[in-house]
Amino acid sequence: MRTEKKDYFIDLVFYNYLLKCFVLIDLKTNPITHQDVGQMDMYVRMYDERIRGEGDNPTIGIVLCSETDEDIARYSVLHDNNQLFASKYMLYMPTEEELRREIELQKTFYRLQHSEKGIEEE
Numbered sequence: 001m002r003t004e005k006k007d008y009f010i011d012l013v014f015y016n017y018l019l020k021c022f023v024l025i026d027l028k029t030n031p032i033t034h035q036d037v038g039q040m041d042m043y044v045r046m047y048d049e050r051i052r053g054e055g056d057n058p059t060i061g062i063v064l065c066s067e068t069d070e071d072i073a074r075y076s077v078l079h080d081n082n083q084l085f086a087s088k089y090m091l092y093m094p095t096e097e098e099l100r101r102e103i104e105l106q107k108t109f110y111r112l113q114h115s116e117k118g119i120e121e122e
Contacts, residue, residue, distance in 0.1 A: 010026065022047055022052065026043070028066065029066055040062075044058075044060075044061040
């Protein structure tokens with residue numbers, strides 16, 4: 001992506017024909033920072049404004065990083081942007097047991113987040 005003064009490079013760009021949208025993926029080998037999320041937000045906005053065609057759905061941005069920080073991922077995204085995601089990746093194939101533990105951990109995080117929202121709404 002080019003601005004007035006600088007070029008920016010997105011690691012991976014796909015078009016999902018089922019979702020009818022562009023999917024931008026940024027790969028980070030370090031823990032996520034708020035700058036990473038802000039950079040992806042800029043990419044998504046630029047793609048939506050400059051590349052997205054009529055009839056396309058909003059662009060999805062995914063930041064894959066070696067370590068996530070739930071607070072940074074949650075508070076670095078604008079409240080109205082549901083198209084940015086931060087996720088953790090591994091440099092090796094996990095064992096079946098590691099996958100089970102990770103799935104259970106993510107379920108727990110999901111339940112906690114949704115139970116907190118229920119308390120806030122009351």
